[in-house]
Amino acid sequence: MCDQIAALVLPGADDLPFKMSLTFILLALLSTVSGLPTSYRFSRADSAAVNPIPSTAPANETAGCSSSTAADFLAQFSSTNHANITLALSPELGGNRSFLVHLPAAYDLAVPHALVVSFHGFKSNAKKQERITGLSGSGIRINGKGIVAVYPQGQFGPGKNGDESIRAWQGAPYSPPGVDDVAFTQALVSHLSENLCLDSNRFYASGKSNGGGFTNLLACTPETAGLFAAFAPVSPALYAGANPADCAPGRAVPLINFHGLSDRIIPFGGQESDRQGRIEYATPNITQFREAWAERNGCGSPSKVGAAVKLAAVKLNKKPAVSHPHPDTTLKAFLCNAQVNGFTVDGLGHSWPGTEGLDGGVATFNATTANIIPFFDTYALGQ
Ligand SMILES: *[C@@H]1O[C@H](CO)[C@@H](O)[C@H](O)[C@H]1NC(C)=O
Numbered sequence: 001m002c003d004q005i006a007a008l009v010l011p012g013a014d015d016l017p018f019k020m021s022l023t024f025i026l027l028a029l030l031s032t033v034s035g036l037p038t039s040y041r042f043s044r045a046d047s048a049a050v051n052p053i054p055s056t057a058p059a060n061e062t063a064g065c066s067s068s069t070a071a072d073f074l075a076q077f078s079s080t081n082h083a084n085i086t087l088a089l090s091p092e093l094g095g096n097r098s099f100l101v102h103l104p105a106a107y108d109l110a111v112p113h114a115l116v117v118s119f120h121g122f123k124s125n126a127k128k129q130e131r132i133t134g135l136s137g138s139g140i141r142i143n144g145k146g147i148v149a150v151y152p153q154g155q156f157g158p159g160k161n162g163d164e165s166i167r168a169w170q171g172a173p174y175s176p177p178g179v180d181d182v183a184f185t186q187a188l189v190s191h192l193s194e195n196l197c198l199d200s201n202r203f204y205a206s207g208k209s210n211g212g213g214f215t216n217l218l219a220c221t222p223e224t225a226g227l228f229a230a231f232a233p234v235s236p237a238l239y240a241g242a243n244p245a246d247c248a249p250g251r252a253v254p255l256i257n258f259h260g261l262s263d264r265i266i267p268f269g270g271q272e273s274d275r276q277g278r279i280e281y282a283t284p285n286i287t288q289f290r291e292a293w294a295e296r297n298g299c300g301s302p303s304k305v306g307a308a309v310k311l312a313a314v315k316l317n318k319k320p321a322v323s324h325p326h327p328d329t330t331l332k333a334f335l336c337n338a339q340v341n342g343f344t345v346d347g348l349g350h351s352w353p354g355t356e357g358l359d360g361g362v363a364t365f366n367a368t369t370a371n372i373i374p375f376f377d378t379y380a381l382g383q
Pocket residue numbers: 084085086098099100126127
């Protein structure tokens with residue numbers, strides 16, 4: 001019995017608050033004593049969903065780790081470790097494209113770092129995305145090292161009325177026509193891989209609203225579904241162009257999603273058109289969007305139970321594990337190798353969840369540090 005308790009509590013125990021560990025011990029004792037394996041299995045799955053176990057997959061160094069011009073590249077970073085880089089790309093990739101890059105304080109040009117790309121919302125920009133996500137924060141680590149955070153800027157599209165000039169990403173009715181942002185993203189990752197020391201097994205994509213929809217499009221596109229290890233679409237604007245009916249990533253894709261129940265821009269329950277009746281503004285029911293990902297990923301199939309969350313002992317079914325990791329927040333986790341975690345936030349509008357209200361609404365937790373980074377840390381390619 002002692003072995004059983006050890007196995008239950010030890011993995012990831014560093015990450016578990018004392019109270020939670022205690023709960024698991026009690027639940028383990030209860031289920032062992034009373035012969036109720038169901039509660040044992042549920043609490044185990046639940047804990048892994050909230051505090052995922054970091055992947056130990058080896059790093060895969062990019063060319064930038066042995067670049068002879070690494071020092072020249074680093075020279076363009078400011079004293080705050082920022083650089084605003086512009087690439088002159090072809091017109092199909094949007095021409096001159098800029099992105100804001102932040103290096104961790106302990107950036108070491110010989111050590112591979114994780115890369116997190118974060119796409120801003122409609123009308124927003126790179127600087128605002130950095131601010132609302134906090135992805136350049138000093139405590140953020142993946143695989144034990146500081147991360148390189150990148151905030152690309154969308155090109156100017158026609159806006160919602162068709163006669164404006166507003167930054168946006170591919171996949172929305174107001175996207176800049178003819179701009180292939182998927183190919184731009186590949187070009188941006190490739191440029192940074194050549195010039196910075198990155199771990200190509202640990203690239204991650206995230207975004208808010210129109211940028212969240214675009215993050216979903218990256219997850220649905222085979223070339224980019226295989227480029228990034230995991231995806232975080234936050235309050236995503238899932239218009240048909242961002243959430244194609246024939247979404248075919250070519251692999252099971254780990255995905256963590258947040259959506260506010262008071263979101264009036266992209267309603268949680270979905271919409272058939274916008275208020276002006278335009279059907280190109282239709283968006284799906286978020287519950288069904290999450291279920292579709294779980295189904296594509298094969299969650300619920302016992303043969304796919306997996307290494308990633310070390311849940312081999314957990315018997316899965318098609319129903320998600322439900323928990324309340326934060327006040328006013330429900331997590332439905334579809335448990336399998338490539339997990340789908342859906343956070344539903346009561347009272348939150350169209351905002352990146354954070355306690356400071358930097359993106360409008362105030363949540364009881366910081367999505368970036370509490371959940372997104374730990375989730376990303378669970379997944380690496382080549383594991
Ligand atoms: C970076 O530079 C480009 C080109 O000058 C500019 O359009 C863009 O707004 C700048 N981005 C940031 C984050 O300062």
